[in-house]
Amino acid sequence: MRIVSLAGGIGGARFLRGLKAAAPGSDITVIGNTGDDITLFGLRVCPDLDTVMYTLGGGIDEEQGWGRVGESHVVKEELAAYGMEPQWFGLGDRDFATHIVRSQMLAAGYPLSQVTQALCDRWQPGVRLLPMSDDRTETHVVISDENGRRAVHFQEWWVRLRASVPAEQISLVGADEAVPAPGVLEAIGAADVVILPPSNPVVSIGTILQIPGIRAAVEDKTVVGVSPIIGGAPVRGMADACLTAIGVETSAQAVLELYGSRLVDGWLVAEEDKGVALDGVTVEARPLLMNSPEATRDIAAAALALAHTLRA
């Protein structure tokens, strides 16, 4: 079976681990969000791609959900001793090496997709990991605080401010001119099913769908999504702050409507959300908490089973 999954960071990566377990032997292509990417200390950091790569490659800090297991922070402390900013973004020493390799390859002229492939040569994530685009796009968030109304990089809002200041607007700078990375449209076109994990519907899945051509390609396929909202709250992270910013309620129903029936054919919700419904979409209620590898595998298996039914 040929599966394509869009993915953000922690939630997406954990779901993908379940998907691999649920569909052994399948050909899985992951299209990763790069709107969160940021240049820190002159190095290009791709948090979502790395979280997927480390999680599927066995290098993730399981407890934290991001970054490397057994991590140390000597470089970061030294940069702070030099007075370098920002100090609010947690880069570990092992992680730094990844960014150094990436930055060197980018500077040498390799596109991000080839760089990602080179990094995955080491990690062997067991999926084909593609950035949504080789073009640089960046999610910016408009906020108002003591410094006035201004746009900040997504990471500054998300990590430094912990989304505590309301987002007035969220936009993907550079989206209009970006094109999907090589292989993205081909993988979607060849897919038997496209899965939307319970990643952030605004700044992860929503971002990927903003790259011209990707949404249309996905709409042509059998698509099953897993609700990132359970009983009115995000499973993890601060998806509510992002949904509020774009005027969408934090509910499994509202996220389904946001995606729409042109995009989604099947929708998995938690049991407490079993009333969710949308014309043209098959909704199934089941446990959605990814609180163990087995539970996560079962959720992915249910998504695939639903897709199978829909294609029949």
Added chain:
Amino acid sequence: MRIVSLAGGIGGARFLRGLKAAAPGSDITVIGNTGDDITLFGLRVCPDLDTVMYTLGGGIDEEQGWGRVGESHVVKEELAAYGMEPQWFGLGDRDFATHIVRSQMLAAGYPLSQVTQALCDRWQPGVRLLPMSDDRTETHVVISDENGRRAVHFQEWWVRLRASVPAEQISLVGADEAVPAPGVLEAIGAADVVILPPSNPVVSIGTILQIPGIRAAVEDKTVVGVSPIIGGAPVRGMADACLTAIGVETSAQAVLELYGSRLVDGWLVAEEDKGVALDGVTVEARPLLMNSPEATRDIAAAALALAHTLRA
């Protein structure tokens, strides 16, 4: 007293520590060799400047003579896990931070002299540390080995090959077009005395003197040099391999002749080299082993005392 000292790496840095102790309250400007600089993993590494900065700033690994005390090597191991080359250059995690700061500032358009000053803001070396030039120059070494006759970067010959393959030629690529960094000629012009520490006469002091304008400026001053050769062998390092490459004998006499009487006014040699002589140069024999901070301070004091006599 206004003192200018040219300097290479380990030997120069240790001598400078003695010089600071011998001349408290003096205004010391150090002109550092940058011919050894190398770009590794996309980061600009300035081994000699850093060795001086760390040594005088209290951050050096005393035993090793270079690199940071209490160093770890996580980043290097991770880069090796990605298959990145070269693996023969020992960069520690603390040291990486220095190169990250430097590279980011260089990329932002700051000249190396300003970058060095910014790094020294943290280290407070107690001297004014200037790179010989803000222009990029690189010492290349012509060797013949199983891969044929070719030029390699100085560091590849020095660190990877440990100077075990004879150097057929040593040249500073880019020297002709380089200009002294801001403040270099001014500091030499204003100096009461110029000191040449027992640094490598070919690839450290010799390199600095190749930047157009520096040699002439130094020749105008009272210059005292400390022989880097004691009884036919280098005090430290592999100066003999460098001297052989340029057809100069490894002796205190030959190095003095290499510098010449136009450049040097006073020359300190070890007691076993007391026969050394050159017209127009005052030679003094005394213990030259820098085997303790006190011994090193006394050597520097002797150099300053000789300079004082020569100026009287």
